[in-house]
Amino acid sequence: MALSPLELVREEVSKCNRCGICQTACPVYQVTRRESSSARGHHYQIRSILEGRLELDDELHRPLSECLLCRACVPQCFAKVQTDQVVAAGRQSLAAHGGRIRVLPSLLRGILMNPRRMSRYVALLTLMKKAGLSRIAGLAGNRAARAAELLPGPKGKPLQERIEGLSLAPARPLARVIYFMGCGSNYLLPDTGEATIRVLVGRGYVVEVVRNYCCGLPLYVQGDMVTARRLARGNLRLLKHERVDAVVTDCASCSSFLKGYSSLLADDRKFGEAASRLAAKALDITEILSRPGPQETLSELPLSVTYHDPCHASRYQGLREEPRAILRSIPGVTLVEMEEADWCCGGAGAYSFTQPDLAQKILDRKIDNVARTGAQALVTSCPSCMIHLAYGVRRRGLPVRVLHLTQVLEMARQGGS
Ligand code: SF4
Ligand code: SF4
CATH class of the missing domain: 1.10.1060.10 (Alpha-helical ferredoxin)
Structure with a gap:
């Protein structure tokens, strides 16, 4: 038993x-x-x-x-x-x-299991934000107001729709990869996802984009293993990863959870082996960009940056040096280390909604450390952290841009602007 x-x-x-x-x-x-x-x-x-x-x-x-x-x-x-x-x-x-912990998963399940529904929710929230949702939501309580405030400003179409016109193959292909599109990059920060794809193509990778499901981590952390496993099986059916050299994502949370599919589905007779093979091919963007190989010429980018370690990159995958080495390789970029760079930002998926007061205090500590560096940009490699950090920076009124590592690379590719 x-x-x-x-x-x-x-x-x-x-x-x-x-x-x-x-x-x-x-x-x-x-x-x-x-x-x-x-x-x-x-x-x-x-x-x-x-x-x-x-x-x-x-x-x-x-x-x-x-x-x-x-x-x-x-x-x-x-x-x-x-x-x-x-x-x-x-x-x-x-x-x-x-127990009460069920409430959030049932909401999450409804949204994450159905990408079309997710698209509609995000479009609706964006419209409401434009119409001053934060004030209206404030009447409904602290958590609703926080959800509204946390949302980034309108970013246009989701990445899935944006990339339809993009060329995703380089002139001289090095290898073929699947870009696993995290929900954050798809719906909330499509500029990040687009930069990632452009950087991968620039490095010589043919990039395939599949309409994947959420990786399942938001359900797992809430205790809903059944739906987390269903999402993992759904992704195994969709990705058809046998044909490619790697499955790459620019979300540290997704890459860490994809690598854990082997244990998530260890006792699944039908999908267990495929889950192990996918886990072995999963790569965080900072890993694939650290591989030796032909490098593009990058323009001088005069920018001082500080780097925030996402917990799912540094502690779950041991990826600390990789992002820093990439930043140091960009001409003109100065990396200024902050204190407690690997201290959680307090975003932790849905934590900012479920524990708004705690999340805010943890974020305040992080933003204090960012402010002390005097850096012009706060760089990280997880869209979920980016959303929470950007909220902290806005709230504090700091003149700091919050960027994904691939956005910094893309700026250097595009002439340093
Ligand atoms: S109290 Fe904390 S540090 Fe000590 S054994 Fe337990 S978990 Fe480890
Ligand atoms: S450090 Fe605290 S918040 Fe983080 S995993 Fe341990 S007990 Fe949980």
């Missing part, structure tokens, strides 16, 4: 010796100073359920939903307890027991 999600993390939880060293690195604990928000607190909560001392009920919703799944606690911990997996298991169990 299959073990329950909590049984699967029993051994992990038992490794925690309750030393508390992880607390210094936890962005949430540093705000709340509550034991229940820390990694040690989460392990104690799950252990108490496993040992029958605590009920799996709505009381657990608050502490479990406070975790960013950022993994900042893991390197601090001698036992390397995988707190993100423990918290995810707690959320799955809570969702399976009909």
Whole structure:
């Protein structure tokens, strides 16, 4: 019989010796100073359920939903307890027991499983934003107002529609890749996705674009494994990745989750093997752009930049040097390191909506660090982080552009303008 999600993390939880060293690195604990928000607190909560001392009920919703799944606690911990997996298991169990955590997944499911519906929602939200949604939404409460404020300004058509006229093949092809289009790049930041495709083609890659589904991560973090797995199977059917050399994405969250498809579908008789093959071909954009090979001539781009490490790039994939080396390779670009560059920005997918007050305090700390660098641009490699960081920069009134790494490269390709 299959073990329950909590049984699967029993051994992990038992490794925690309750030393508390992880607390210094936890962005949430540093705000709340509550034991229940820390990694040690989460392990104690799950252990108490496993040992029958605590009920799996709505009381657990608050502490479990406070975790960013950022993994900042893991390197601090001698036992390397995988707190993100423990918290995810707690959320799955809570969702399976009909806890409050179900509300968000049912909304998300409806949108993410149906790309057309997603397109319509984004178009409607864009229209409402133009018409002053933020003020109207404020009447409906803090979370609705925050959702409206966070949205970037109108960006025109989704990337899927924009690329129809683009040439996606270089004169001398080096290899063939699929561009996995994250929801952020498609619907909210299509300029980012377009820059990524242009940079890939410039490097010699034939780029195939498939109308893929969401990778599934937003559902996984909410405890909805069933829909996360359905989305993964849907992508395996659509991508037909056997024909290409790599599946590339400019979203660190997507690349990390695609690499995890092998474990997500490990017990799936029909899709398990294909999931492992796809996971082996998945590449973050910073990985493929770091590969040796013919390089384009880049123009001088006089720009001082600071780099924010997305948690899903630095801690989930170990990609810290790659983006920095790419930035340093652009003539004229000066990289000014910020303090706590790998401290979570507080965006964490839907966290900014589910935990608006905590997300804001964590974002404030990040923006303080950005401001101290004096950099002209804040660069990262995850559209989800970009949206949250851009909101923080706007709110603070900083004269800083928030850019994806591929947008900086594209500026240098286009003559440094
Ligand atoms: S994963 Fe991040 S937010 Fe969660 S307990 Fe660890 S450090 Fe704190
Ligand atoms: S998670 Fe690790 S660092 Fe934190 S209390 Fe447990 S053993 Fe100590």
